[in-house]
Amino acid sequence: xxxxxxxxxxxxxxxxxxxxxxxxxxxxxxxxxxxxxxxxxxxxxxxxxxxxxxxxxxxxxxxxxxxxxxxxxxxxxxxxxxxxxxxxxxxxxxxxxxxxxxxxxxxxxxxxxxxxxxxxxxxxxxxxxxxxxxxxxxxxxxxxxxxxxxxxxxxxxxxxxxxxxxxxxxxxxxxxxxxxxxxxxxxxxxxxxxxxxxxxxxxxxxxxxxxxxxxxxxxxxxxxxx
Amino acid sequence: xxxxxxxxxxxxxxxxxxxxxxxxxxxxxxxxxxxxxxxxxxxxxxxxxxxxxxxxxxxxxxxxxxxxxxxxxxxxxxxxxxxxxxxxxxxxxxxxxxxxxxxxxxxxxxxxxxxxxxxxxxxxxxxxxxxxxxxxxxxxxxxxxxxxxxxxxxxxxxxxxxxxxxxxxxxxxxxxxxxxxxxxxxxxxxxxxxxxxxxxxxxxxxxxxxxxxxxxxxxxxxxxxx
Amino acid sequence: xxxxxxxxxxxxxxxxxxxxxxxxxxxxxxxxxxxxxxxxxxxxxxxxxxxxxxxxxxxxxxxxxxxxxxxxxxxxxxxxxxxxxxxxxxxxxxxxxxxxxxxxxxxxxxxxxxxxxxxxxxxxxxxxxxxxxxxxxxxxxxxxxxxxxxxxxxxxxxxxxxxxxxxxxxxxxxxxxxxxxxxxxxxxxxxxxxxxxxxxxxxxxxxxxxxxxxxxxxxxxxxxxx
Amino acid sequence: xxxxxxxxxxxxxxxxxxxxxxxxxxxxxxxxxxxxxxxxxxxxxxxxxxxxxxxxxxxxxxxxxxxxxxxxxxxxxxxxxxxxxxxxxxxxxxxxxxxxxxxxxxxxxxxxxxxxxxxxxxxxxxxxxxxxxxxxxxxxxxxxxxxxxxxxxxxxxxxxxxxxxxxxxxxxxxxxxxxxxxxxxxxxxxxxxxxxxxxxxxxxxxxxxxxxxxxxxxxxxxxxxx
Numbered sequence: 001x002x003x004x005x006x007x008x009x010x011x012x013x014x015x016x017x018x019x020x021x022x023x024x025x026x027x028x029x030x031x032x033x034x035x036x037x038x039x040x041x042x043x044x045x046x047x048x049x050x051x052x053x054x055x056x057x058x059x060x061x062x063x064x065x066x067x068x069x070x071x072x073x074x075x076x077x078x079x080x081x082x083x084x085x086x087x088x089x090x091x092x093x094x095x096x097x098x099x100x101x102x103x104x105x106x107x108x109x110x111x112x113x114x115x116x117x118x119x120x121x122x123x124x125x126x127x128x129x130x131x132x133x134x135x136x137x138x139x140x141x142x143x144x145x146x147x148x149x150x151x152x153x154x155x156x157x158x159x160x161x162x163x164x165x166x167x168x169x170x171x172x173x174x175x176x177x178x179x180x181x182x183x184x185x186x187x188x189x190x191x192x193x194x195x196x197x198x199x200x201x202x203x204x205x206x207x208x209x210x211x212x213x214x215x216x217x218x219x220x221x222x223x224x225x226x
Numbered sequence: 227x228x229x230x231x232x233x234x235x236x237x238x239x240x241x242x243x244x245x246x247x248x249x250x251x252x253x254x255x256x257x258x259x260x261x262x263x264x265x266x267x268x269x270x271x272x273x274x275x276x277x278x279x280x281x282x283x284x285x286x287x288x289x290x291x292x293x294x295x296x297x298x299x300x301x302x303x304x305x306x307x308x309x310x311x312x313x314x315x316x317x318x319x320x321x322x323x324x325x326x327x328x329x330x331x332x333x334x335x336x337x338x339x340x341x342x343x344x345x346x347x348x349x350x351x352x353x354x355x356x357x358x359x360x361x362x363x364x365x366x367x368x369x370x371x372x373x374x375x376x377x378x379x380x381x382x383x384x385x386x387x388x389x390x391x392x393x394x395x396x397x398x399x400x401x402x403x404x405x406x407x408x409x410x411x412x413x414x415x416x417x418x419x420x421x422x423x424x425x426x427x428x429x430x431x432x433x434x435x436x437x438x439x440x441x442x443x444x445x446x447x448x449x450x451x452x
Numbered sequence: 453x454x455x456x457x458x459x460x461x462x463x464x465x466x467x468x469x470x471x472x473x474x475x476x477x478x479x480x481x482x483x484x485x486x487x488x489x490x491x492x493x494x495x496x497x498x499x500x501x502x503x504x505x506x507x508x509x510x511x512x513x514x515x516x517x518x519x520x521x522x523x524x525x526x527x528x529x530x531x532x533x534x535x536x537x538x539x540x541x542x543x544x545x546x547x548x549x550x551x552x553x554x555x556x557x558x559x560x561x562x563x564x565x566x567x568x569x570x571x572x573x574x575x576x577x578x579x580x581x582x583x584x585x586x587x588x589x590x591x592x593x594x595x596x597x598x599x600x601x602x603x604x605x606x607x608x609x610x611x612x613x614x615x616x617x618x619x620x621x622x623x624x625x626x627x628x629x630x631x632x633x634x635x636x637x638x639x640x641x642x643x644x645x646x647x648x649x650x651x652x653x654x655x656x657x658x659x660x661x662x663x664x665x666x667x668x669x670x671x672x673x674x675x676x677x678x
Numbered sequence: 679x680x681x682x683x684x685x686x687x688x689x690x691x692x693x694x695x696x697x698x699x700x701x702x703x704x705x706x707x708x709x710x711x712x713x714x715x716x717x718x719x720x721x722x723x724x725x726x727x728x729x730x731x732x733x734x735x736x737x738x739x740x741x742x743x744x745x746x747x748x749x750x751x752x753x754x755x756x757x758x759x760x761x762x763x764x765x766x767x768x769x770x771x772x773x774x775x776x777x778x779x780x781x782x783x784x785x786x787x788x789x790x791x792x793x794x795x796x797x798x799x800x801x802x803x804x805x806x807x808x809x810x811x812x813x814x815x816x817x818x819x820x821x822x823x824x825x826x827x828x829x830x831x832x833x834x835x836x837x838x839x840x841x842x843x844x845x846x847x848x849x850x851x852x853x854x855x856x857x858x859x860x861x862x863x864x865x866x867x868x869x870x871x872x873x874x875x876x877x878x879x880x881x882x883x884x885x886x887x888x889x890x891x892x893x894x895x896x897x898x899x900x901x902x903x904x
Contacts, residue, residue: 023545026484030537032252033488036259040340041496044267047347060355078340082333085256086326093249100538100665107534114492114530121499129512213326258704262711266792270719273799286807304792308785311708312778319701439778475771478710482763485714493722552764552891559760566718566756573725581738 027103028092034110035085038117042077045121046070070124076202077120080140080179083209084113084147087176091151094172096161098154105150112143123199133195137187141180148173171216178209253329254318260336261311264343268303271347272296296350302428303346306366306405309435310339310373313402317377320398322387324380331376338369349425359421363413367406374399397442404435479555480544486562487537490569494529497573498522522576528654529572532592532631535661536565536599539628543603546624548613550606557602564595575651585647589639593632600625623668630661705781706770712788713763716795720755723799724748748802754880755798758818758857761887762791762825765854769829772850774839776832783828790821801877811873815865819858826851849894856887 047070048063055063088109095102119132119139126132154160155169186201193201273296274289281289314335321328345358345365352358380386381395412427419427499522500515507515540561547554571584571591578584606612607621638653645653725748726741733741766787773780797810797817804810832838833847864879871879 023541026480026541028252029255029481030484030488030541032256033259033485034492036256037263037489037492038495039336040260040263040267041492043264043340043343044270044496046344048351051352055352055355057355057357060352060357064357064361074341075337078337082337086329086333089249089252089256089329103538103541107538110491111527111530111534114495115526117495118498125500126503126507126512129507129509131509131512131516135516254704255707258708259711262708263715265788266712266715266719269716269792269795270722272796274803277804281804281807283807283809286804286809290809290813300793301789304789308789312781312785315701315704315708315781475767478706478767481707482710482714482767485711486718489715489718490721493718496722555764555767559764562717563753563756563760566721567752569721570724577726578729578733578738581733581735583735583738583742587742 024098027098027106031088031092031106031110032085034114035081035088038114039078039081039085041117042074042081042120045117045124046074069127070121072199073120073124073127076205077116077140079205080144081113081116083179083205084143087147091147091154091172094160094164095154097159099157099159102150102154102157102159105146105153109143109146109150112139112146115139116143127199128195130190130195133190133198134187137183137198141183144176144180144183148176151176168220171219175212175216178212179205182208250324253324253332257314257318257332257336258311260340261307261314264340265304265307265311267343268300268307268346271343271350272300295353296347298425299346299350299353302431303342303366305431306370307339307342309405309431310369313373317373317380317398317402320386320390321380323385325383325385328376328380328383328385331372331379335369335372335376338365338372341365342369353425354421356416356421359416359424360413363409363424367409370402370406370409374402377402394446397445401438401442404438405431408434476550479550479558483540483544483558483562484537486566487533487540490566491530491533491537493569494526494533494572497569497576498526519576521579522573524651525572525576525579528657529568529592531657532596533565533568535631535657536595539599543599543606543624546612546616547606549611551609551611554602554606554609554611557598557605561595561598561602564591564598567591568595579651580647582642582647585642585650586639589635589650593635596628596632596635600628603628620672623671627664627668630664631657634660702776705776705784709766709770709784709788710763712792713759713766716792717756717759717763719795720752720759720798723795723802724752747805748799750877751798751802751805754883755794755818757883758822759791759794761857761883762821765825769825769832769850769854772838772842773832775837777835777837780828780832780835780837783824783831787821787824787828790817790824793817794821805877806873808868808873811868811876812865815861815876819861822854822858822861826854829854846898849897853890853894856890857883860886 046067049066051059051063116139119136122132123136127136152169152173155164160169182202182205186198186204189201190198272293275292277285277289342365345362348358349362353362378395378399381390386395408428408431412424412430415427416424498519501518503511503515568591571588574584575588579588604621604625607616612621634654634657638650638656641653642650724745727744729737729741794817797814800810801814830847830851833842838847860880860883864876864882867879868876
């Protein structure tokens with residue numbers, strides 16, 4: 001085995017053009033990895049409060065009950081990041097090429113997604129404070145708004161595949177706003193229903209998302225049967 | 227090098243159909259990443275208890291002995307997530323297509339897997355409490371049940387490759403229940419053998435899994451030689 | 453299903469040559485994963501300071517204000533690792549083969565990138581200390597310098613694709629120095645503007661990077677139109 | 679867009695055989711992800727000791743000096759996991775197929791690699807205790823021994839590509855023992871040179887690895903020129 005044989009790589013002399021696939025896949029891969037890490041890191045903020053040295057069964061049950069808000073926050077943020085990843089997955093199937101600006105916008109989106117574990121920890125521990133509820137809603141909405149905007153940029157810059165219709169491009173963006181609409185809309189009710197009420201309203205994300213999905217499906221089916 | 231040349235991507239004008247592979251691979255990849263992160267995060271819950279400022283050798287040895295339950299929990303949860311990943315790996319080789327519901331079920335499974343580090347930390351630190359033993363068994367079983375259910379949904383919805391026989395589909399699901407059967411079954415013995423006894427029973431996961439694997443192999447070999 | 457049928461893999465008997473693609477992709481993949489984990493771990497160092505047992509709204513707001521330096525550090529380090537990943541992504545599109553030395557240099561680069569969460573935590577918590585400012589600038593610059601050096605090694609060792617011109621190789625390396633130039637340059641002003649002043653100067657990374665990108669684009673466009 | 683069109687996947691009706699590549703790649707990918715996460719998690723155990731509320735510059739410098747053993751441990755464990763990953767990368771280029779036992783052995787190896795952050799934290803904080811030095815050497819050696827054993831199992835079970843000679847198989851295994859040999863060998867000198875002396879001896883990993891690499895290269899070159 002010669003030294004030559006020990007260098008591994010692509011066939012020599014190939015032009016950069018054939019590397020396009022790898023470049024595109026790396027971008028997707030890097031995005032998936034950041035989503036996956038952010039969503040899995042959420043759990044390390046769920047932990048028992050400090051316990052006495054030899055806790056009784058009652059101490060343990062009380063401590064477990066005290067972690068329920070953190071578990072609620074875990075479920076909520078997991079579902080949200082999951083929905084955001086799903087949107088990313090769905091949209092990038094329609095993106096044909098990238099330029100450096102799209103890569104930059106995607107990095108901004110990833111930075112907002114990777115930030116989510118912090119407000120999640122906050123709301124799990126101090127969710128009865130108005131300031132914390134507002135920060136959580138704003139932080140998760142920021143990531144939720146950056147996703148559709150990135151998609152609209154890609155589409156308007158001609159980076160999407162040509163068969164994407166203007167209607168589909170717009171509907172696909174709208175479908176991504178379920179989380180921000182619920183989170184930001186709920187803040188209007190903060191003076192009336194209080195922090196716990198607002199947090200319960202966030203469970204509306206699921207039905208609103210389903211509704212928006214149906215709407216998009218309906219509009220696009222209308223078209224294809226027309 | 228023109229601006230055009232600086233945008234990287236797939237050949238222009240290709241229809242969404244050829245992107246299917248990438249979409250499928252991203253889903254698999256995202257799942258693998260969540261499994262890998264959850265399994266590797268387990269170790270950050272293994273840590274020495276608080277020590278005096280200048281600990282003696284005896285202090286250190288005592289502290290190390292105090293981490294043994296956490297290390298036992300690490301081994302148990304690592305093996306469990308490893309088995310769950312192995313099942314996922316084995317089953318998805320037989321899945322040909324996905325729809326959005328299957329993607330949603332898979333996200334639910336990932337959410338249950340990513341939750342495992344929390345009960346693992348619990349049982350490592352407070353494993354002599356009945357409530358903690360029950361929570362651990364329930365949490366790990368939830369993920370263990372969601373896996374086969376996802377597979378059965380995929381198979382019944384015609385998303386599996388056509389060569390999968392009804393018998394194989396069912397056996398493959400049954401094979402996935404080794405962990406939940408042992409974990410939930412052991413809870414019946416809790417009043418008799420106590421928390422430590424139940425935790426030792428969990429070591430039965432390995433032989434039960436081997437047994438189920440042999441059973442599946444036997445039944446499918448019978449068929450192919452028939 | 454026979455034993456043979458249960459072993460999965462590549463078609464038998466193929467020589468190592470066709471595995472090159474997988475070997476190359478694993479290296480890229482491993483690098484992307486380390487970048488992605490390091491960039492996403494940054495957030496776990498952003499946390500509220502210790503609070504009294506039943507904090508008032510004022511306590512919470514004060515605590516949130518106290519985390520602002522940590523959030524600033526998060527943004528800065530996220531952008532920096534993002535830029536480093538972007539450079540890695542851009543350069544490795546032009547690398548055709550690897551030898552073990554290049555793999556080693558790449559590991560060194562990854563070790564420096566994976567180190568970044570530590571100085572980021574430092575500067576978020578103790579950013580008003582000269583020693584901490586210096587350590588942050590040195591640590592992030594080390595990773596920023598290792599990137600272009602790895603690229604220059606690859607190019608000089610003939611591991612780049614042949615169409616890379618000497619000018620492009622050099623410009624691509626220079627473009628990678630935006631972060632180290634700003635970070636190290638800012639230290640000269642430490643006696644004049646103090647730690648806060650220096651940290652604000654770090655926001656210059658963005659315009660300096662844009663400037664360098666334009667410079668590279670200009671020089672390479674000159675050539676292609678000549 | 680019909681329901682049919684919204685299900686994404688592989689072309690229907692394809693037999694499981696063509697999925698082999700994906701199955702193989704998932705295994706490699708999962709392994710890479712665990713290595714990458716374990717290696718990047720090491721840094722979260724490097725942190726400043728507790729500081730007074732308004733620390734002086736001298737407090738900070740003393741605290742930074744106190745983290746030097748943790749940084750030494752980071753470098754050592756990063757290099758070790760890096761070498762283990764490199765061996766995995768090198769060996770799996772020669773593996774053609776997998777069976778479930780090889781997958782199981784690989785999981786065992788990953789479990790030992792994912793464990794490394796714990797002894798790394800230990801040695802960084804309490805590296806002047808004999809018990810901690812022994813645990814670190816044993817834990818890192820366990821992962822270092824599991825790697826070559828996995829490779830030997832694969833080769834003896836006929837899962838390697840056929841062109842791998844018995845000599846190369848053995849040399850490749852030997853090359854993987856550099857870390858265990860140095861770590862375990864150093865323990866013999868513990869009574870003479872003490873914990874600090876032993877830890878400094880661990881720097882011998884680098885030259886021993888280089889030596890073993892040369893030896894393997896020499897022996898295989900002899901053959902090919904014979």
